Amino acid sequence: MARSRGWLAIAAIVAAGLVLAFALQERYHHRVLTLVLLWAAMGLAWNIISGYAGQISFGHQVFFGIGAYVTVLLVVKASLTPWLGMAVAVGVAVLAAVLIGLPTFRLAGIYFGLATLAYPLIFRIVMDWLGYQEVAIPMKRDHPGWFMQFTEPRAFDLLALGVLAATLVLSRAIETSRLGYRLRAVKENEQAAEAMGVDAFRAKMAAYVLSAAPAAVVGAVYIHAILFIVTPDAVFGLLVISQTLVVSLVGGIGTLWGPLIGAAVMVPVSEVLDATVGDRLPGIQGVVYGAALMLIMLYAPEGLYWRIQQAIRARAGRGAAAARPVIVAPDDAAAPSAPIGDVLLEVRDVSKSFIGLQALSEVSFDVREHEILGVIGPNGAGKTTLFNVLNGFLVPDRGTVRLGGETVTALRPSALCRRGLGRTFQVVRTFPRLSVLENVMVGAFVHTRAVRHARATAATALAQVGLDDRGEAPPGGLTTLELRLMELARCLATTPRLVLLDEPLAGLSTDGVDVMIAMIRRVRARGITVVIIEQTMQALLRLADRLVVLDQGRRLAEGAPADVTRNPAVIEAYLGKRWLARMGTPAC
Amino acid sequence: MAQIAELLQYVATGLLVGGVYALMSIGLALIFGVMRVVNFAQGDFMMLGMYLTYFYALGGVDPILGALLTIPPFFVLGWVVHRGLLARVTGGGDPQRQMDAQLILTLGLSLVITNAATMILTPTPRGIRTAYATQAFAVGPILFNQARSYAFLMALVLAAAVYVFLTRTDAGRALRAAADDPEAASYQGIDVRAMHGLAFGTGIALVAAAGGLLATYYPIEPSVAVNFIVLMFVAVVLGGLGSIPGAFVGGLVIGLVQSLTLLVLPFQLQNTGVFIVFLLVLYLRPQGIFGRRARTV
Numbered sequence: 001m002a003r004s005r006g007w008l009a010i011a012a013i014v015a016a017g018l019v020l021a022f023a024l025q026e027r028y029h030h031r032v033l034t035l036v037l038l039w040a041a042m043g044l045a046w047n048i049i050s051g052y053a054g055q056i057s058f059g060h061q062v063f064f065g066i067g068a069y070v071t072v073l074l075v076v077k078a079s080l081t082p083w084l085g086m087a088v089a090v091g092v093a094v095l096a097a098v099l100i101g102l103p104t105f106r107l108a109g110i111y112f113g114l115a116t117l118a119y120p121l122i123f124r125i126v127m128d129w130l131g132y133q134e135v136a137i138p139m140k141r142d143h144p145g146w147f148m149q150f151t152e153p154r155a156f157d158l159l160a161l162g163v164l165a166a167t168l169v170l171s172r173a174i175e176t177s178r179l180g181y182r183l184r185a186v187k188e189n190e191q192a193a194e195a196m197g198v199d200a201f202r203a204k205m206a207a208y209v210l211s212a213a214p215a216a217v218v219g220a221v222y223i224h225a226i227l228f229i230v231t232p233d234a235v236f237g238l239l240v241i242s243q244t245l246v247v248s249l250v251g252g253i254g255t256l257w258g259p260l261i262g263a264a265v266m267v268p269v270s271e272v273l274d275a276t277v278g279d280r281l282p283g284i285q286g287v288v289y290g291a292a293l294m295l296i297m298l299y300a301p302e303g304l305y306w307r308i309q310q311a312i313r314a315r316a317g318r319g320a321a322a323a324r325p326v327i328v329a330p331d332d333a334a335a336p337s338a339p340i341g342d343v344l345l346e347v348r349d350v351s352k353s354f355i356g357l358q359a360l361s362e363v364s365f366d367v368r369e370h371e372i373l374g375v376i377g378p379n380g381a382g383k384t385t386l387f388n389v390l391n392g393f394l395v396p397d398r399g400t401v402r403l404g405g406e407t408v409t410a411l412r413p414s415a416l417c418r419r420g421l422g423r424t425f426q427v428v429r430t431f432p433r434l435s436v437l438e439n440v441m442v443g444a445f446v447h448t449r450a451v452r453h454a455r456a457t458a459a460t461a462l463a464q465v466g467l468d469d470r471g472e473a474p475p476g477g478l479t480t481l482e483l484r485l486m487e488l489a490r491c492l493a494t495t496p497r498l499v500l501l502d503e504p505l506a507g508l509s510t511d512g513v514d515v516m517i518a519m520i521r522r523v524r525a526r527g528i529t530v531v532i533i534e535q536t537m538q539a540l541l542r543l544a545d546r547l548v549v550l551d552q553g554r555r556l557a558e559g560a561p562a563d564v565t566r567n568p569a570v571i572e573a574y575l576g577k578r579w580l581a582r583m584g585t586p587a588c
Numbered sequence: 589m590a591q592i593a594e595l596l597q598y599v600a601t602g603l604l605v606g607g608v609y610a611l612m613s614i615g616l617a618l619i620f621g622v623m624r625v626v627n628f629a630q631g632d633f634m635m636l637g638m639y640l641t642y643f644y645a646l647g648g649v650d651p652i653l654g655a656l657l658t659i660p661p662f663f664v665l666g667w668v669v670h671r672g673l674l675a676r677v678t679g680g681g682d683p684q685r686q687m688d689a690q691l692i693l694t695l696g697l698s699l700v701i702t703n704a705a706t707m708i709l710t711p712t713p714r715g716i717r718t719a720y721a722t723q724a725f726a727v728g729p730i731l732f733n734q735a736r737s738y739a740f741l742m743a744l745v746l747a748a749a750v751y752v753f754l755t756r757t758d759a760g761r762a763l764r765a766a767a768d769d770p771e772a773a774s775y776q777g778i779d780v781r782a783m784h785g786l787a788f789g790t791g792i793a794l795v796a797a798a799g800g801l802l803a804t805y806y807p808i809e810p811s812v813a814v815n816f817i818v819l820m821f822v823a824v825v826l827g828g829l830g831s832i833p834g835a836f837v838g839g840l841v842i843g844l845v846q847s848l849t850l851l852v853l854p855f856q857l858q859n860t861g862v863f864i865v866f867l868l869v870l871y872l873r874p875q876g877i878f879g880r881r882a883r884t885v
Binding site: 056058103104106107109110111113114115117118121122125126128129238242245249281282283284285286287289290291292293294297298301 | 673684689690691700706822829863
């Protein structure tokens with residue numbers, strides 16, 4: 001339903017564009033229409049990398065400029081029609097995106113944004129130096145259509161509309177595909193996405209390439225429809241990215257409707273101002289754009305689209321907070337588990353130090369198939385560091401990790417997840433703007449491309465943890481227990497062989513602890529091996545087959561819970577020397 | 589021998605220019621270090637500082653002194669911009685979103701200032717005529733342009749003053765505490781919002797003064813901001829985002845790189861050397877020369 005509605009809306013926009021293109025009479029009105037359509041398309045292109053993937057690019061005009069320069073230079077030097085030139089330009093832009101992306105996506109957050117600033121400036125300088133300060137499109141009176149030199153302004157409207165329609169279809173296709181879900185996951189929480197099998201680097205790269213291509217086409221058409229002369233400043237300059245940011249941010253990012261709304265509002269305003277007072281006040285467009293950016297950041301940083309949607313929802317929302325059933329511990333908790341098998345995970349002499357702190361030193365242990373292994377230790381013992389090494393967030397300084405016989409040391413978390421290693425976090429890491437079901441779907445996409453399959457897998461995983469009725473809720477509305485269960489479901493949706501659970505009982509009530517323990521037993525009963533971190537021994541004694549005790553980065557003891565709790569070294573680490581002396585025989 | 593002299597001449601010119609870059613970069617680094625705000629409008633405040641010094645000079649004030657006199661009004665301006673604009677953008681508690689939103693806010697501010705300046709002050713470049721702009725001190729075969737030398741010395745004095753302020757005064761210590769850990773600082777009774785206002789005001793005042801010094805030998809026009817904001821970003825990233833000594837060294841390095849690039853590349857490509865250094869640093873050592881690498885997990 002929702003899917004076909006999206007396509008219908010795109011069709012409606014194209015229809016509206018067609019009506020306007022034929023209804024408008026004045027040349028100037030056509031110019032404004034063409035500008036609205038082109039800037040909407042440019043905003044959409046930017047939105048793919050910066051909206052969906054959350055990588056704010058301040059240098060997207062690089063691709064716009066490449067599109068403009070490549071097509072025009074091909075006309076000038078080779079008399080090649082811009083219709084084919086555009087294809088070449090897209091190729092060059094995609095290549096540039098790969099070359100820029102390869103090093104730049106290694107940078108996170110603000111470093112990425114700053115680095116993207118440099119590329120258009122470099123292009124500007126180089127174009128100046130190559131002597132392309134001003135390249136005019138040569139007149140081709142014999143074949144105006146073949147060279148995109150229409151005298152009829154409607155032709156440019158239709159061309160721009162075609163570009164916009166194609167970009168809308170591309171955006172819609174991304175939104176509704178696995179890539180779309182993955183990009184949103186990366187944007188919301190890159191590490192959780194990695195742990196759920198999303199190769200963040202590849203996802204960003206795909207988004208970057210997909211956003212470079214339409215930007216190049218927009219640049220090529222813009223030069224033929226509006227500018228007629230390419231200058232480095234006009235296509236690589238700050239005003240291009242400002243205009244892109246304005247239409248996207250005013251409208252709202254992360255949705256294909258945002259740039260459309262933004263362009264429909266902002267472009268006519270600035271054009272009218274330019275036409276009326278632009279002669280007397282040559283900088284008026286820049287002032288208006290700047291003021292629009294400031295106002296939107298101050299009063300509606302999420303943009304008009306999301307603002308409007310919020311208002312509609314608030315009006316429609318009539319107390320959805322109905323009482324929901326309390327989750328109770330499933331009674332099949334004592335189900336017979338599969339027999340403990342061979343070594344699944346082999347940890348050998350793993351050491352990791354941070355500046356001045358030896359977090360892990362020469363830790364070795366095995367995890368056997370179908371067992372529940374508890375890792376305990378006081379605060380700062382190195383438990384979470386150990387997990388971060390095991391699932392690939394950290395590369396150990398020394399030592400090896402083998403999963404099912406394969407050496408997996410230094411693999412990325414996403415690669416480990418694809419090999420069947422799941423993980424949850426000490427502090428639950430959700431994708432806050434995805435629904436509970438969509439959160440779990442991100443995990444399910446590890447083994448399928450099809451959204452339908454992922455949805456079914458996710459629904460099953462949610463049902464397994466008793467959250468079937470919470471799928472549409474945002475994670476923000478969940479209790480601590482429900483959040484932990486959701487994270488467990490997300491992890492199960494990746495169909496892991498082994499799950500690493502980082503303090504899954506922390507912050508739960510006694511009832512909650514019972515539910516969680518029953519769930520973990522159930523996970524194991526389905527043939528999944530469990531490694532679990534806890535600070536409190538109490539709970540683990542009920543749950544674990546074996547315990548590994550860490551203290552100050554070293555393995556202190558390993559064995560059956562009963563033995564470990566009688567080990568004097570363990571008691572000392574937990575309770576101190578005085579206790580050991582006083583107790584004589586330990587009880588737990 | 590002549591070649592060595594030429595090389596030294598380029599080094600000297602680079603360092604003299606770099607001193608002023610260092611001063612403007614300190615302002616940017618201070619703002620980022622304390623507030624985690626990447627201030628895109630920094631170059632525009634520099635441009636305004638150039639104009640204020642120009643108008644002072646029209647009134648007969650020597651530009652080196654005029655540059656100093658930009659400090660009080662720009663401190664107030666910065667404080668007002670912080671209180672009126674930046675402090676109102678919070679990103680809904682998400683630090684990354686807040687950072688993006690504040691950057692975009694300052695980008696908007698930059699567009700407004702540049703274009704409003706173009707409308708009001710006209711795009712025509714202006715210059716300040718001083719007796720010393722065309723004079724040079726000669727040390728052996730190497731010439732030190734007098735205007736640049738005075739600007740360099742004044743930049744050093746101001747940078748040293750900032751250093752003393754941050755390390756030797758209570759307000760400076762409070763500022764550093766607010767930068768290191770805003771929450772802990774607020775438990776110690778430090779008004780973090782006031783510290784942010786202080787940092788932003790100081791950062792803007794420094795860049796305005798740097799603009800004033802620059803105005804003794806550089807044409808004054810509204811569009812000057814764009815070129816310099818990028819140089820400042822490069823210097824600050826080079827030194828490690830938020831590190832003040834780093835930004836100082838970064839500024840000097842940028843001046844040197846710019847100057848030495850001229851030895852191998854034509855004048856138009858002067859800044860490509862800077863960008864190549866910038867990208868290399870980003871890729872090879874994103875925490876900068878003086879920065880600490882943040883733990884990622």
